Amino acid sequence: MEAAPSNPTHNIISTAPSAAISMNSSVATHRNPLRVDWPTVDGPLGLSEQESVDHARRFFKFGFLLLPWLWAVNCLYFWPVIRRPSSYYHPDLRRYVVRSAIGFAVFAVILSSWALTFSIGGERLFGHVWDKLVMYNVAEKYGLTGWI
């Protein structure tokens, strides 16, 4: 325990072979050329770095079709990219992932504030429009549950 802080580099080099899949180690602050770090949360089962950039870009662009959950999945998949310092991976990759995260956060804030206002405010706030907008009434009006 006391030895650890005193020689962190020793830890890194000695555990290099198994460090390839230790996704969560945030020990390294520099890029050790002997290590390969996987950008995805699946580790060796995931994508390589070049494929990751294409993948992240595609998901980022798709997310603009009103798909914040896609952005969230993108961030989840590339979680190690967010956690590590910015020089660790391909700069494009990090840029797309961070932008996806920001997009998801913004969207989530907007959507949740609207949803909470709607559900907590209720009829007092909206008046009779609330009854027209709430889902179970809409479903009954259009018979959406009848055709299973």
Added chain:
Amino acid sequence: MDENSKPRSVLDSLGEEIVRIVTPVSICMLLVVILVSVLNNDSDSSGPSFTSIATVAYNESSSDSNWDKLKGAILNALVFVVVVTAVTFLLVLLFYFRCTKFLKYYMGFSSFLVLGFMGGEICLFLIGKFRIPIDCVTFALSLFNFTVVGVLAVFMSKTAIIITQVYLVVIGVLVAYWFTLLPEWTTWVLLVAMSLYDLAAVLLPGGPLRLLVELAISRDEDIPALVYEARPIINPDSVQRGAVVQRRVWRERRDNDIGSDENLDSRSNLNSTVYSSLESSSGLESLPSIGERTAVDVEDGLVSRSDSELAAPLIQHRINVRMNLQEGPSDDFALEGIGLGSSGAIKLGLGDFIFYSVLVARAAMYDFMTVYACYLAIIAGLGITLMLLAFYQKALPALPVSVLLGVLFYLLTRLLLETFVVQCSINLLMF
């Protein structure tokens, strides 16, 4: 079982692999049981309004005698099995003519229908029941997101493994819930009939699923289907740096005598370690395939497809099975079989998930005691099937053992155990 040269004990890796397949099966069953107990308080009155391929021959009503119900149920099950066989042969034909892209897109479309429409409906049921004050804009947006990401996750193989697994389980839950809307006798006879069909289709030489797997092996292609694949266990010491794990076994190592596709045993010599750096650390090695089939609903003459998938050592491509929804939801059950991936990860077809969950949910409609009994029976059957799989190293049907055990335990519990337990409780002897 091969357990040589593993730094961890066989119990660690083997046990963990089994746990990784039993956990999603259990979660699927649990979710369906919860859905059923929350939504289906009136289990006997759902008959008349529900027509599908499985009730085309006979629609059960509670006033018929037991014998009539049994005959009707057998007729229904027979029709269903015939349709499934026909569609599976159609799938084999399509696969033979290399229409894989068409199959893939169709599967993506059907999973879109399952997630979007069936998922939406079940959410509406829940919202209506609990009077959740959600507005239509939020609901529509969430459903849209959920569906699109689900289709991407199951359709493309490059999303996070956990997301794909979650969505596959969700699809299994939704389709299984739909199956529980069938009348009671029909459900039980259907389960037995499907397990017998599975046995025949995977093991008999002329069976469609076996043909499909042999075709896939001989061509070294993926079969488009819905397969749940457990995360493979990676031995940390043997992953070398810089190597992305290759998940397509066949592409990397072509065996020269692929022509001997009659003899599935020859494949057992194929070393499944395709990964450039991974050694075959896992004891359960490659080959075996999973039979998968999706049954489709025939509604007013519309035939949906069934997709059978015998996925041999394919870990990579989990393509969806499509469903064709018309008036009623079509059932698509993906895999009826179990197999091993090339890294030793176990693959189980989505059809197995669905039928196990249907069995347990039907048991839940009676009482929770039958649920416990059936759950134990199914898990035991799954364990037996896994052992057989490791022993025989080829594609095996996962339905027969579990479903037949489950049905047996259901009948025994309902007829014998319940009276015993009730009498004991009444007389304050136990519980």
